[in-house]
Amino acid sequence: MVPIVTTAAAITPAAAFGWQACVAALMIASVASFLVYVPLTALALNGGNALADDAPVPALTARAYGVLLALWAITAWLAAALVPVGG
Helix, strand or coil: CHHHHHHHHHHHHHHHHCHHHHHHHHHHHHHHHHHHHHHHHHHHHCCCCCCCCCCCCCCCCHHHHHHHHHHHHHHHHHHHHHCCCCC
16 A cells, blocks of 8 residues: 555656656655654654664654655655746
C-alpha cells in the first residue's frame, strides 16, 4: 500500500503543474525531508533530547512514517505551486 500512496503523492502534482515543476518539487521535498523532517522526528521520538553519539537511533513508528509521508507530499505540492517553470 505504501508504494502506491507514495507514487500517487509523487506524480499528482504533475497533473496540475506539469512535469518540470513536479520533478523540481520532488527534489525540494526530498531535501527538506532529509534535512528538516527526519531529524525533527528523531528528536520527537527521543523525548526532545539530542541523540548521544553512542545511542541507537530510535525506531520510527507507523504514525511517524505517516506524518513524514504527509509532510513530504505537502511540501511537494507547495513547491510545485511555487516553482516557476520557464516556457
